[in-house]
């Protein structure tokens with residue numbers, strides 16, 4: 001602990017600033033402070049949330065701020081620990097009573113959890129930072145609403161996921177609290193759903209004038225108490241389709257009096273397949289719940305990055321628990337009455353159900369589902385929590401299950417049977433429903449299956465196309481494509497981390513604002529990438545940016561204004577294609593998804609895309625293979641090859657420079673590895689000698705190795721000369737051959753370009769065609 005002086009109160013400001021070093025602190029059991037006069041304390045102390053926290057601006061570089069990405073401070077407050085009860089409270093230094101102090105303390109004095117554990121209300125010996133994870137937002141101030149939104153990530157930590165702090169989330173939600181005309185949004189289109197005035201007011205503030213189709217269809221069923229399986233295209237508002245019924249139930253039940261000494265149990269448990277999605281759900285729901293003029297539910301998000309101890313504590317005050325299966329199961333397995341509390345949930349939400357029940361998560365999800373359904377007697381977790389809880393009363397006494405995804409995958413069932421193969425077909429609604437019925441213990445004999453897009457999984461505003469080129473020219477075509485899209489926020493998907501590592505510097509060398517995202521990156525670097533990518537948010541002219549990512553970004557990322565998704569590598573399965581493509585054309589916006597593929601890949605691509613559109617084909621009395629044969633579903637796009645040819649010299653140079661860097665880095669790593677291996681063996685290691693011997697050997701990959709060797713042998717001077725040459729090339733304008741428009745290292749407006757091409761009678765005016773041969777794009 002920061003102090004061993006148990007006489008002197010520690011100013012809270014100091015504590016908050018030391019948060020990043022807390023792992024190094026000495027928790028030798030000393031108390032913060034002994035309140036000399038409990039009576040005085042009762043007059044002047046308050047809970048951490050009542051304090052006047054102020055934001056501290058953070059530096060761009062976050063290395064020195066390990067573990068969190070936001071900081072708040074408070075001045076003129078002492079922290080007091082009562083030795084007899086162990087309670088922590090706060091004392092205003094000027095002796096003035098802080099708001100609601102007496103009231104809160106009285107409440108606090110009688111708020112022992114039934115299992116004998118204390119409800120957390122501030123710092124303790126092991127954690128001096130007020131990481132109040134689950135604070136209900138109040139209507140009294142924007143400040144307290146924000147505290148709640150920050151939820152489990154602590155007061156000082158706005159969020160710890162890669163999407164955290166993204167301007168996307170900020171755009172969508174945060175600005176709304178201050179938006180004067182938000183209240184004027186006409187929400188009468190929601191009325192038929194019979195939502196409470198509080199929820200309607202929130203939706204007005206969020207500027208959501210009408211429900212999306214999935215919301216319109218699913219909310220009434222969930223409100224009526226039914227289990228729901230909801231299928232709707234990506235970006236169609238599924239989060240609020242389950243979020244609104246949960247909020248409604250919360251509002252309905254909150255007025256019921258609770259026993260003052262009772263522990264709280266959660267109302268809803270939301271399972272998310274990834275940490276990114278979990279944090280996004282948190283933000284989305286918090287935005288909904290904190291936009292209104294009411295005390296919303298407390299949300300606790302359990303993903304990696306927080307200590308177990310803290311997470312157990314967070315759960316104690318949570319109304320809504322969001323978690324990734326692994327971490328959630330870890331916390332549940334730790335005991336503490338958590339399982340017993342979770343058994344009382346009224347909603348179980350399985351978001352991205354097909355993914356959650358596959359891809360290696362299944363084991364923990366199964367454990368969680370089994371544990372939720374186990375009877376009390378059989379439950380080994382009955383570890384002290386009393387029945388007399390502060391749970392919101394259950395309306396029906398049973399748990400509703402809400403399951404959502406844009407895709408349901410046949411691979412799930414095979415996975416369960418241990419027969420899974422890579423990939424997976426999109427399965428019919430019926431099959432997926434049967435699977436879910438068998439796996440999840442629905443309360444309804446027949447859960448309501450709602451498929452608002454039976455014909456198409458893809459968003460209606462999405463245009464699809466493919467570009468054909470030889471494999472060795474993919475980089476060049478990627479560059480050309482990006483150059484032809486002015487001021488675009490583009491997501492480039494690859495199938496490997498290595499490809500991300502190679503393509504990102506290549507594009508950067510070409511003066512494009514590219515950044516990387518893959519699971520091999522440190523959490524902070526991922527966060528920074530997403531933040532930079534989303535800069536500019538929903539503004540009219542979003543900052544042009546390019547993210548090169550693996551499929552870690554394929555699901556759930558809700559980033560505003562992504563206009564273009566490029567599949568540099570073909571997606572391995574149809575559902576991956578749907579989810580990748582779903583990062584654009586969200587919430588009714590337009591967007592394009594373009595596959596870059598070699599001639600040998602085209603047939604496979606057509607099959608894959610036809611599979612995605614199979615329902616549409618059926619609606620037109622066609623089999624998927626017939627449709628694929630006719631190539632109805634995806635159009636080959638025609639980039640003017642003359643432009644591509646003119647871009648080639650710079651693209652080749654940029655690639656060469658990127659390869660040099662990669663080869664040199666690889667060499668360093670190999671050298672380090674070989675040197676330490678040689679050291680262990682007690683022999684000398686000479687990298688040049690080693691290289692010579694290696695180059696003498698024949699075998700596969702020798703050509704690549706030779707190239708690598710040549711790259712890393714380039715001297716500094718040679719590299720400098722290449723850079724200078726590239727710089728010169730990038731300065732030159734490239735005549736696109738259709739008008740006085742030129743491509744420079746910046747990008748031109750492709751729409752304008754195409755208009756001019758059309759005027760000139762060129763076919764390339766169809767550059768991005770719609771896929772409306774079957775009327776799919778009528779909307």
Ligand SMILES: Nc1ncnc2c1ncn2[C@@H]1O[C@H](COP(=O)(O)OP(=O)(O)OP(=O)(O)O)[C@@H](O)[C@H]1O
Pocket residue numbers: 172207208209210211212215232233234235236237238239240405406555556557558582586587
């Ligand atoms: N009724 C509404 N009106 C306008 N925008 C909405 C409405 N409901 C949700 N949105 C917005 O639509 C966007 C997409 O919503 P959401 O992330 O819930 O989509 P999703 O269907 O879960 O997508 P995915 O399948 O890709 O995860 C969000 O930015 C959200 O704020």
